[in-house]
Amino acid sequence: MNAKDTQVFISRIIGLPIVDAAGDQVGRVKDVVYHLRVNTLAPRVRGLVVELFARQRIFVPMIRVHNISANQVAILGQVDTRRFTKRDTEYLVAADLFDRAVSRDRPTRIFDVSMVQVRNREWELRSVALRSKSGVSRFGFGGRSTTEVVRWSEVSDLVMLKGRTAAHIVAELSDxxxxxxxxxxxxxxxxxxxxxxxxxxxxxxxxxxxxxxxxxxxxxxxxxxxxxxxxxxxxxxxxxxxxxxxxxxxxxxxxxxxxxxxxxxxxxxxxxxYEEFTAGGMMTPEPVILDTDATVADALARCREEYLTPALASMVFVCRPPVETPSGRYIGACHVQQLLRAAPTLLVATMLDDSLEPLSPSSPLAQVSRFFATYNLVVAPVVNDRGQLIGAVTVDDVLDHMLPDDWRGEHMDEPAAEVSNAAY
Structure with missing residues (x-):
């Protein structure tokens, strides 16, 4: 169920096996963790409670959830195997909501809740399935049950009104x-x-x-x-x-x-x-690195990865294996604008920027800043004396080190609107 707006009812995934990228089962889904947002905003789903075979329960964030099907939940990447501990502002769908009574004109309880993917690997609770009893029959037995599915915001008992408790503040901060x-x-x-x-x-x-x-x-x-x-x-x-x-x-x-x-x-x-005010001290070790046989299509797919900042996604680096830092021999760099203008099947290694010399990890801040200004860059490669790519410096890292030490403090004291406009 990868499509957005496809509702997944929680009762249907409780007990499903969790499988890793290799297809091996690591445990089973036991519950869904969410936190509230103020007013009528739908709660944000934080992740899954998963029971391992050793009966220990762990937390798997939703960003690790790759696919939910009728038979299993597939996850990617490593997960933290420490025992799950619920925080005060976190809630569990099955434990806290299933069978909970809600205020209606007749006895009503929650029997299911759905979640929906609203953005890439970001989920919210969407609907609440309610079961109501219509009263006692004329023979003295329990009345007929009726069910209805309503939006979260239509159940007043579940809506968090704005306030300033810690729970309310955390709810406000979530957006x-x-x-x-x-x-x-x-x-x-x-x-x-x-x-x-x-x-x-x-x-x-x-x-x-x-x-x-x-x-x-x-x-x-x-x-x-x-x-x-x-x-x-x-x-x-x-x-x-x-x-x-x-x-x-x-x-x-x-x-x-x-x-x-x-x-x-x-x-x-x-x-x-490395010293703090050098390229090595400022760089990130996780730029976009490609092998020499990577195509433009491969490069653009990597640049679309959600974790990348706009600066890091603006350039890709071609290296001999291994293609993580410290890499094999550094071959060169290619700007994303050039990738967008090229045929998808073209090799990135054939369209490198030959004029762009990499930084040395010992390059001082003054040299790094001049480098950015000279080449009109927002990201630059850092290569060691063995010819390996060891990271990339982004323009925000340079600015952080060029501005006065207390610039963030001054920023904090501005009115909120001014802060938002200045930062974004």
């Missing part, structure tokens, strides 16, 4: 851009901020953390327990995580790195080898 979430956190009093931070999911908190001033980043990450702090750092862009870790005491930094997922920690450790 905000990271910069606006950061401003909300900045403006909260310490006690309320702590409650909201505890309730936010790791990805939202990581994105907001990247938008906060450095001193507030340190204060916030230091207030988290070590396991949660490591999880949040793992959700951050590696270059942002490295910048934050540099500012922490060395023993705390090493403890956090030890607790992060090995792949995520490895990316951050490689960035920590």
């Amino acid at each position: 905000m851009k990271p910069a606006d979430v950061a401003k909300e956190l900045h403006d909260l009093d310490p006690e309320r901020r702590a409650a909201v931070v505890a309730a936010l999911d790791d990805e939202t908190l990581a994105e907001a953390l990247e938008e906060l001033p450095e001193d507030e980043q340190i204060e916030l990450i230091s207030a988290l327990d070590t396991e949660r702090a490591a999880d949040v750092l793992g959700e951050m862009d590696p270059d942002d995580a490295a910048d934050l870790i540099r500012d922490l005491p060395s023993d705390v930094a090493e403890d956090l790195l030890q607790r992060m997922e090995p792949d995520e920690a490895s990316d951050v450790r490689r960035l920590l080898l």
Whole structure:
């Protein structure tokens, strides 16, 4: 069920097997996790509760869900196998909603809820299936049951009215851009901020953390327990995580790195080898890298991947295998505008920008900024002395390092409308 607006009723996926990319079963669906949004906005589905064969229940975010069919749920990528723990602002469809009584003109209960995909791997709860009893029959037995399916917003008991509790604030933040979430956190009093931070999911908190001033980043990450702090750092862009870790005491930094997922920690450790104000210290280790036999169609498919920022998607890099950093021998780069004008079957390796020399990881900030200005770029390759592509610097990383240290703090103190207009 990949098509948008195709409703999936939760009762029909409870108990379905979860299979990985290889087709192997890893567990079964036990419930669906959601969080509320204010007023009549439909709740956002966060993920699935999955029971492994060892009876342990884990959380699988919806971004990992590739396909839902009548027989199974297919997932992609790695999942966190730690035991699932529900946060205060999270709810479970089956456990919290099924058989729940709701206010109607006759006894009514919820017997099912549907979800629908509204964007790529982003789901919302859509409809509520209700079962009502029409009263007692003339023979004294239970009356006839009737069913109806209504929109979530039509069930007043389920709608979260706007308020300022931690749960309401988290609901409000769910539809905000990271910069606006950061401003909300900045403006909260310490006690309320702590409650909201505890309730936010790791990805939202990581994105907001990247938008906060450095001193507030340190204060916030230091207030988290070590396991949660490591999880949040793992959700951050590696270059942002490295910048934050540099500012922490060395023993705390090493403890956090030890607790992060090995792949995520490895990316951050490689960035920590370089000085902060160099190309190596500013780069991201996850640009779009293609093999020498990749076609224009292959390249455009990669540039459409949801996790890519517009800057990273503006250029692809061709390398000999392996095609992850540090790559095999770096061959060259191609602009996405050129890809859009070319035939889909053309090899990307035949249309590289020969005038674009890569940056060295030791290139200082002044040289990097001149490089961007000279070539009118928003992303640039970084290649080491062995000819391997080790990352790419984006223009936002350059600006972050060129602006005054307190620029984010000044940004936070502007009115919300001005902040939004300035940032977007």
